[in-house]
Amino acid sequence: MRYRLLLFAAALLAAAALARAESPKPGDAKPADWRPPFEVDEETLKVLEESYRAGAYGTPNLPLKTDENYAHTPRDVEPFRGTPPHKRHFLEQMEYTGPGRAIPEPAEVKTVKIGFIGPIEPTVSVATGGKSHEEALGIPMLRGCQLALEEANAKGGYLRRKIPFELVVKNDNGLWGSSGNVIIDLAYKDEVWAILGTIDGANSHIAIRVGLKIEIPMMNTGDTDPTFIETNIPWVMRCIGDDRQQCYLLADYLYRKLGYKRVAIIRASNRYGRFGVREIRDASRRMQNPIPVEMAYQLTTEDFSLQLERIKASKAEAVVHWGDADHGAKILNQMRAMGMNQPYFACDRCCSEEFVKIAGKNAEGVVCAYPWNPDRKDPKLDAFRAAYRSRFNAEPETYAAHAYDGMNMVLWAIQVAGLNRARIRDVLAYRTKPWPGVTGDIRLSACLDDIGEVYLAKYEGGRWHYYSREDLQIPRGPQRAPGDHGEAVAKD
Amino acid sequence: MRHRAVILIVALAIPIAAWSAEPASPPPASQTQAKGLPYVYTNWKHITKADGLPNDHIFAVKADGPRVWIGTEDGLACLDKRTGEIRSWVYKDENKDGKEDTGGLPWKVVTAIDVDPKTGDVWLGLFGGGLARFSAGRFDHFHQLNSGLVSDVVYGVAIENDNVWAATTAGASRYNPKTGQWTIFTEKNAPMEEIWNYGVAYHKGKVYLAVWGSGCLEYDVATGRWKEYLDPDGEMEIDLHRDDGIIHVIVTGASPVDGALWISTYFGTCRYDGRHWRGFYAHETGLPSDFTNNVKARSADECYFAHDKGLGVVADFPTESVVAYTRDPKTLRGVAKVYQHGKHLYTVDMEKGVPHNFIIALDTDGNDTWVGTSKGLGWAIGTGYYAGVKENPEWLSKAKPAPSATASAK
Numbered sequence: 001m002r003y004r005l006l007l008f009a010a011a012l013l014a015a016a017a018l019a020r021a022e023s024p025k026p027g028d029a030k031p032a033d034w035r036p037p038f039e040v041d042e043e044t045l046k047v048l049e050e051s052y053r054a055g056a057y058g059t060p061n062l063p064l065k066t067d068e069n070y071a072h073t074p075r076d077v078e079p080f081r082g083t084p085p086h087k088r089h090f091l092e093q094m095e096y097t098g099p100g101r102a103i104p105e106p107a108e109v110k111t112v113k114i115g116f117i118g119p120i121e122p123t124v125s126v127a128t129g130g131k132s133h134e135e136a137l138g139i140p141m142l143r144g145c146q147l148a149l150e151e152a153n154a155k156g157g158y159l160r161r162k163i164p165f166e167l168v169v170k171n172d173n174g175l176w177g178s179s180g181n182v183i184i185d186l187a188y189k190d191e192v193w194a195i196l197g198t199i200d201g202a203n204s205h206i207a208i209r210v211g212l213k214i215e216i217p218m219m220n221t222g223d224t225d226p227t228f229i230e231t232n233i234p235w236v237m238r239c240i241g242d243d244r245q246q247c248y249l250l251a252d253y254l255y256r257k258l259g260y261k262r263v264a265i266i267r268a269s270n271r272y273g274r275f276g277v278r279e280i281r282d283a284s285r286r287m288q289n290p291i292p293v294e295m296a297y298q299l300t301t302e303d304f305s306l307q308l309e310r311i312k313a314s315k316a317e318a319v320v321h322w323g324d325a326d327h328g329a330k331i332l333n334q335m336r337a338m339g340m341n342q343p344y345f346a347c348d349r350c351c352s353e354e355f356v357k358i359a360g361k362n363a364e365g366v367v368c369a370y371p372w373n374p375d376r377k378d379p380k381l382d383a384f385r386a387a388y389r390s391r392f393n394a395e396p397e398t399y400a401a402h403a404y405d406g407m408n409m410v411l412w413a414i415q416v417a418g419l420n421r422a423r424i425r426d427v428l429a430y431r432t433k434p435w436p437g438v439t440g441d442i443r444l445s446a447c448l449d450d451i452g453e454v455y456l457a458k459y460e461g462g463r464w465h466y467y468s469r470e471d472l473q474i475p476r477g478p479q480r481a482p483g484d485h486g487e488a489v490a491k492d
Numbered sequence: 493m494r495h496r497a498v499i500l501i502v503a504l505a506i507p508i509a510a511w512s513a514e515p516a517s518p519p520p521a522s523q524t525q526a527k528g529l530p531y532v533y534t535n536w537k538h539i540t541k542a543d544g545l546p547n548d549h550i551f552a553v554k555a556d557g558p559r560v561w562i563g564t565e566d567g568l569a570c571l572d573k574r575t576g577e578i579r580s581w582v583y584k585d586e587n588k589d590g591k592e593d594t595g596g597l598p599w600k601v602v603t604a605i606d607v608d609p610k611t612g613d614v615w616l617g618l619f620g621g622g623l624a625r626f627s628a629g630r631f632d633h634f635h636q637l638n639s640g641l642v643s644d645v646v647y648g649v650a651i652e653n654d655n656v657w658a659a660t661t662a663g664a665s666r667y668n669p670k671t672g673q674w675t676i677f678t679e680k681n682a683p684m685e686e687i688w689n690y691g692v693a694y695h696k697g698k699v700y701l702a703v704w705g706s707g708c709l710e711y712d713v714a715t716g717r718w719k720e721y722l723d724p725d726g727e728m729e730i731d732l733h734r735d736d737g738i739i740h741v742i743v744t745g746a747s748p749v750d751g752a753l754w755i756s757t758y759f760g761t762c763r764y765d766g767r768h769w770r771g772f773y774a775h776e777t778g779l780p781s782d783f784t785n786n787v788k789a790r791s792a793d794e795c796y797f798a799h800d801k802g803l804g805v806v807a808d809f810p811t812e813s814v815v816a817y818t819r820d821p822k823t824l825r826g827v828a829k830v831y832q833h834g835k836h837l838y839t840v841d842m843e844k845g846v847p848h849n850f851i852i853a854l855d856t857d858g859n860d861t862w863v864g865t866s867k868g869l870g871w872a873i874g875t876g877y878y879a880g881v882k883e884n885p886e887w888l889s890k891a892k893p894a895p896s897a898t899a900s901a902k
Contacts, residue, residue, distance in 0.1 A: 056867060057848065058821035070729045085730035087773060089740075089759055094783070097800045098850040099867045177662030177687075180645035184620030188601065202686075206661050209688060209704060210645060213551075213603070213619065227705075230728040231742060232758040232783060 036416040037159035044416060044427060051417070051426040056102035062430050064093040065446040068484075071226075071244050072451060074477020077251070077283045090447040093429065094234035100215050100422030109419065111166035112158040114410060115186035116145050117197035117207060118222070123173040132174065133299065133324060136354065137199050137399045141222050142169065143392050144403030145196055151387070152411045159415055172198040179203040183210040194219065194410045194424055196403065201225030201271040208236045217413070217425045221406035222399050224348065224371065225275045229449040235425055237448035239406045239437065240398075243322075243347070245454045246369030247279035248477075249469060250345060253367070253456060254318060255287050256475040262292050264316035264342075266307050266331060268323030269296040276322040276347055287477075292316055297327070304331045305338070312340055321346040329358035336362050343367070348398065351457040351464055363459045370457040371398065371450075372439040373466040384438040398439075405437035528881030529837070530807030532815055532828045533861065533872035534890065536844040540868040544578035545569050550864030551619070554605040555857035561614060562869055563602030563853075568616065568626070571869075581631075583621075598624050598633040604649040608656075613669075615656050617646030623658050625669070634667070640674020641665045648691040648745075652699050652713060659689035664701055677701075683709060683720045691786070695748035702743040708755055721755070721764065731759070734771040738762055745787040745798075752792035756784035761797050763809065772806065778814045778831030779804035780849070788854035794879060796861060798851035803863055803870075808880050817846045817863075817872075830891070838891040846870050 030052040036044070050060035070090045075081065119138035122131060149165050157164040168190045170182045179198060186192045187210075195211065198204050199222040211218040212233045219237055220228060226244035229236065254260050263284060267273035273296065284291050292314040295307035308331070311319060319335065319342050321328045328350035335344070344366045346355075351368035359366070374381075384404055388396035396404075409428060417423035429448060434441035445451040456472065457464045469476065539562075541548050546567030554561045562569040567582035583600035599621020606615050614626040622635030622644040636644050641658060648659035658665045663678035678687045686705030693700045699711040707722040723741050725732035731739055740759035747754045753764040760782045762771045774782050780802030789795040797804040802818035814831040826845015830838040846863055853864030859874030876886055 055821075057819060057824060073729075079727045079730060080725065080732050083732060085725075085732045086734040086771075087731040087760070089729050089731070095800070099848060177643040177645060177660065180643065180661040181620055184601075184645065188620070205686070205705070206645075206688060209661060209690075210619075227728055231704075 033160065034418075038415070040416055041433070043432065047427050047430045048416060048423070050430075051101055051423045054101050056099035059095050059097055060426060060430065064095065065430075065432065065444075066092050067446045068482055069480040071445070071449070072248070072479065074248070074252075075480060076477050077248065077286050079282070079286075081286070089232070090230065090445075093446045093448070094232055096215075096234040096422060096425060096429075098215060098422070101420065101426070103420060103422070105419040109161070109163065111164050112161075112414060112419065113166045113168050113190055113192040114145075114149070114407070114414075115183075115190065115192035115195035115197075116142060116167055116169045117172050117179060117182050117186070117195065117203075118142055119172045119174065119199055120169070121171040121173070123171070124175065134199050137222060137349075138172070140394075140397050140400035141197075141199065141403040143388070143394075144221075144396070144400035144405075145407040147384075147388055147391055147400075148404050148407035148411060150391070152408075160418060165411065165414075168192055172200065172203050174200055174203050177206050179207040180210045183207045183214065183216075187211075187214040187216050192216070193414055193419060193421060196221060196406055196410060199223055199399070201228060201275055204228050205231070208233050211235050216421050217410070217428065219406045219410050221402040225271065226279060227275060229447050232447075234429065234448075237428060237444060239409060239435070239442045239444075239450050240402045240439075241371035241450055241452060241454040243276045243369075244279045245451065246348060246371065247277070247283060249454050249456060249474065250320070250367075250369045251280050251283035251287065252469070252474050252476065253472065254320075254345070255284070255289050256477070257472065258318075260317045261289050262314065262316050263289065263318045263320055263345075264311040264314055265291050265294040265320050265322070266304070266311060267294065267296055267321065268327060269298050270323075272324075272349075273322045277320070280320060297323075297331075299324075299327070302330065304334050307331075308335055308338055308340065312338065316342060318343045318345060321350065323347070323349070325350050325352045325355040326358055329355045329363070332359050332362050332366065345369075348457075352397065356459065366459045368457045368464075370455045370466060372401070373453075373455045373468065374398070374401070374464075375466045376440060378438065378440075380436065381438045401439050405435065405439050405442060408437070409435055409442070527811050527832075528883045529830060529832075529885050529888065530805075530811075530813040530815055530881050531874070531876075531878050531885065532830060532840055532887040532891075533817070533845075533874065534828070534840060534842050534887050535873040535875055536826060536842065536846070537871040537873065538844060538847045538868050539571065539578070539871060540847070543576075544580060545869065546580045546582050548868050549866050550853055550869050551601065551603045552605045552617070553853045553855050553862045553864040553869060554607060555855045555860075555862055556607040556614075560855075560857070560862060561605045561607070562864070563605050563616065566600050568597055568602050581626075595630050597631055598622065598635075603647055604659075606649045606651050606656075608651045610654075615649045615651065617649040617658060618644070619646065620644055622646060623649070623656070623665075623667075625656075640667065640676060642676045642678065647689060648693075648702070650692040650694045650699065652694040657692045657694070657699055659692040659701060661688055663687045664689050664692065677711075682711075683718050690743065691745040693746050693748055698748065700746040700748055700753065702746045702755070704742050704744070706743075707738050707741045708743050708746045708753070721753075731771070734773070735769050737769050739771045739773075744785055747787045747789040747795065749789040750792040752789065754787050754789040754795040756787035756797055758783050760784070761787065761795075761804075761806075763795070763806070765792070770809075774799075774804075776834050777804075777806075777812070778816050778829060778834060778836060779806075780816045780818060785852050786854055788856055790856045790861075791879065796854045796856065796863075798854050798863075800850055802849045803846050803851050803854075811881050813881055818849050819846050821849075828887075829894075836894040838888070838893055840887055840891045842890075 119134035194217040204223040224243045356363045413424045434443040547564035549565035552563030560571040569580040581597040599618040601619035603619040604617025616624040625632040643660035643662035645661040666675040688704040691702035701709040710719040724737040740757040745756040781799040783800040786798035793809040805815040807813045816829045826842035828840040847868035848865035850866040855862045859877035861872040863870035
C-alpha cells in the first residue's frame with residue numbers, strides 16, 4: 001500500500017509537470033555542435049547562444065540597437081523641426097519574434113544555396129519604356145558575389161558539413177513585380193538560406209515585402225533608395241551608404257561649405273531619380289535655400305534642352321543631377337554647349353568610366369556623392385582588386401565591391417549560425433562591431449542600414465579623387481545631444 | 493504509516509496545485525472601473541499540425557458558417573467547428589514539372605481567403621501562385637499567364653458583389669466570373685504612388701485597398717471614384733501628429749465596419765469614423781506592439797490587431813479599453829492584460845491563450861475569434877461574450893490587479 005501511494009504521488013508530480021511544460025519546451029537546448037567552426041568573438045558567441053535559447057516562443061535576451069537620431073540627420077534638416085513629432089521611428093532595432101529559430105536544420109543538403117537577384121540580362125524596362133538600363137551595375141554586383149563565394153569554397157565551403165556554397169542566380173527583369181516571384185522561387189523552390197539583391201528601388205521593395213512574409217535574410221548591396229530600409233522589416237539589411245547619407249553630405253558641401261543659395265535639380269523620371277533627390281530637396285529648403293527648379297526627364301530622351309532652358313532661366317548657381325551615368329554626361333555636355341558653366345554635381349552612378357567617356361573634357365571638376373572611398377589604403381581592398389582582376393579581367397567598381405562585402409557578411413553569418421534563417425539573421429542583426437569590408441567599416445544602424453562615412457568624388461586631372469568630410473573640411477550640421485529625443489508627450 | 497503517506501501526498505499536492513494553476517487572488521473592489529471592463533477571452537483552443545493542419549504557419553483564416561478555412565504556408569485546410577474534423581489540401585507536383593497536378597491546389601502557400609456568399613465558392617490568394625477558386629471539389633487556377641491577374645504574388649482577396657478583388661504586389665485586379673472580365677488597377681488608373689497592394693476589403697459599396705507606401709485607397713463601386721487616406725506629414729521617419737490621418741503610409745490592412753475604418757500599419761494602428769482619426773501606439777494604449785500584420789474589426793468600437801508581439805484588441809473604443817493577449821515564452825501559458833486609457837489594470841493568467849505571439853491572420857466569427865499565428869491557429873471561444881464594457885465581468889475572478897493600477901501601460 002505504501003509503495004502504491006508513493007507511486008501515486010510520483011505520478012501526480014509527473015502529471016503536474018507535464019501539464020505545465022507543453023512540448024516543445026521554450027529555450028530548447030543547443031545542439032552539441034552549436035559552436036562556429038572557426039574562432040569568433042565573445043559577442044558573437046553570446047548572440048548565437050541567445051538565439052538558440054530563444055527557441056520557438058522567445059526572443060534573444062540581447063540589447064537592441066538604439067540610435068539617438070535617425071541616419072545622423074542634422075537637427076536643422078529634420079522634418080518639421082519646430083514641432084516635436086508625436087513619434088519617431090527607426091530609433092530602436094526591430095526584433096524578429098517568430099518561431100523560426102526553432103526550425104531544425106535539414107538532415108541532408110548537398111550544397112548551401114544563397115540566392116542572387118540583380119539586373120544581369122537585357123530586358124524590357126518599365127522605367128525606360130524600352131530597353132533595360134541597369135545591367136552595367138548588375139553584372140559587377142553578380143561578379144562580386146561570385147568571387148566571395150568562390151573564395152569561401154576554396155577554403156572548404158560550408159565548414160560544418162564540408163559541402164560547397166552555391167549561388168542561385170536570377171535576373172531581375174523588373175516587370176510587373178517579377179522580383180516578388182523570384183524571391184518566392186528562391187525561398188520555396190530553390191530553398192536558399194539568404195538572398196542578396198537587387199538594385200532598382202521598386203523591385204527591391206517588392207522583394208523585401210515577400211522576404212518578410214517568407215522570413216528570410218535579405219542583404220542589399222546596390223539599392224541606395226532611402227526608403228528601402230524605412231520599412232521596419234527585421235529581415236532586411238543594407239551594406240551601402242544610401243542616397244540620404246549622400247544627399248546630406250552633398251547639401252552640407254553645397255550650402256555650409258560653398259555657400260550656394262540657388263541650386264537646381266535635374267533628375268531621371270523614375271524611382272531612382274524621384275527618391276534620390278528627395279533628401280537634397282528637403283535639406284535645401286530646410287537650410288533656407290529652396291531649390292528654384294527641379295526638372296525631370298524621360299529616360300528615352302536625348303534632348304534635355306527643355307529642362308536646361310528652365311534651369312538656365314532660374315539663374316541657378318549650381319546644378320545637381322540624379323540619374324544614370326550616360327544621361328548625366330549628356331546633360332553636362334548640353335549644358336556646356338548652351339553656355340551654362342555652373343558647377344555640376346551628381347549622384348554616385350555618375351562617378352564612372354562611362355560618364356567620363358561621354359563627358360570628355362567636360363568631366364573635369366564634376367563632383368559626385370559616393371558611398372565609399374576606393375582610394376583607401378587597405379590590404380583587403382588590394383587583395384580583392386587583384387582577385388577580381390584575375391577572375392574577371394575587369395576593374396572592380398562600386399557595385400562589385402559592395403556585393404563582395406555583402407556576400408561575405410552573409411557567408412560569415414551562415415558559417416557561424418548554421419542552416420537556420422532566423423539565426424543567420426540574428427548574428428548579423430545583433431552584431432554591434434563594424435564589419436571590416438573592402439569598402440570600409442560597415443556599421444549597421446538600428447534599422448540595419450550602413451551609416452558609415454560617405455564621400456565626395458571629384459574628377460580632377462583625368463581621374464576621380466575621393467574626399468571625406470574631413471578632407472574637405474565640410475561643416476556638419478548640429479546633431480542631437482545624447483538623450484534629446486525631442487519627443488512630444490502624449491496626452492489623452 | 494498509511495497516514496504519513498497520505499499526509500505526504502497532500503503536502504505534495506498542495507504546492508503542485510498552487511504551482512500549476514496559479515490561482516489569482518480576487519481583485520480589490522476599488523479597482524473595478526466604474527465604467528466597467530471589456531470582455532476577455534479566457535477559453536482558447538489551439539489547432540496545429542498535430543490536429544491535422546498541413547502546416548503551423550498560418551497566413552489566412554476565414555470563418556464561413558460552421559466551416560473555418562485556413563491558409564497555411566503548405567496547403568489549405570477546412571475545420572468543421574461542429575465535429576472538429578479537419579480536411580486539408582496540399583500542393584502536389586507528382587511529375588516534378590514545376591506545375592500543379594490538374595485539379596489540385598495550384599500552389600502551396602495560401603495567403604488570403606474569402607468566400608462568395610452567393611455561390612459558396614472559396615477564393616484563395618496564393619503567394620506566388622496567383623488566384624484559385626475552390627468550387628465543387630475542384631480548384632480553378634488564375635495566374636499572370638492565363639488571366640488578367642496583375643501579379644501572382646497575392647496578399648489579399650475580397651468578394652465585392654459579383655466581383656473578386658485580388659491585392660497583389662504589382663497592383664490590384666478585379667475579376668467578374670460571370671462576364672469573365674478582368675480590370676487591373678495600378679498607378680496608371682488609381683492614385684497609387686506605389687502599387688504594392690497588401691490587403692483588400694469590401695463594405696457597403698466601397699472597396700478598401702491597403703497599399704504599402706500608398707496608405708489606404710477607397711474605391712466607390714458605383715461611381716468608380718477613388719479616395720486616398722495618407723499620412724499628412726508625408727515623412728517616413730516620424731509621425732508628426734497622432735490623430736491627423738493614417739499613422740504611416742506602409743499600410744498592411746484595412747477593415748471597414750459600421751461606419752468606421754480600422755487600419756493597420758507596420759508603425760501603429762488607427763481608426764477613422766468619417767470625421768476624426770485616432771491613432772493607437774503601443775506605448776500609449778497597452779497594445780502589444782506597433783508592428784501590425786493585419787486587422788479585423790468586429791464593430792465600430794471593437795477591433796483586433798495582429799501584432800508581432802501578440803494579439804491586440806481595442807475592445808471598446810469609447811472607454812479606450814484594450815486587451816493584449818500574449819503567450820508567455822517561459823511558461824507557455826496564456827496571458828491577457830487589460831488596459832483602460834493606457835493604464836494596466838488587470839492580468840489574467842490562462843492555461844491557454846494565443847498559440848504564438850507572432851500573429852498574422854484574424855477573423856471574427858459570431859462571439860468567437862480566430863487567430864492565425866506563425867505557430868498554429870487559435871480559437872478564442874466567446875462564451876458569455878459581450879460588446880463594450882460591463883461591471884464585474886466573470887473573468888475578473890481569475891484576474892490579478894496590475895502592480896500599480898495607476899502606473900502607465902508600459
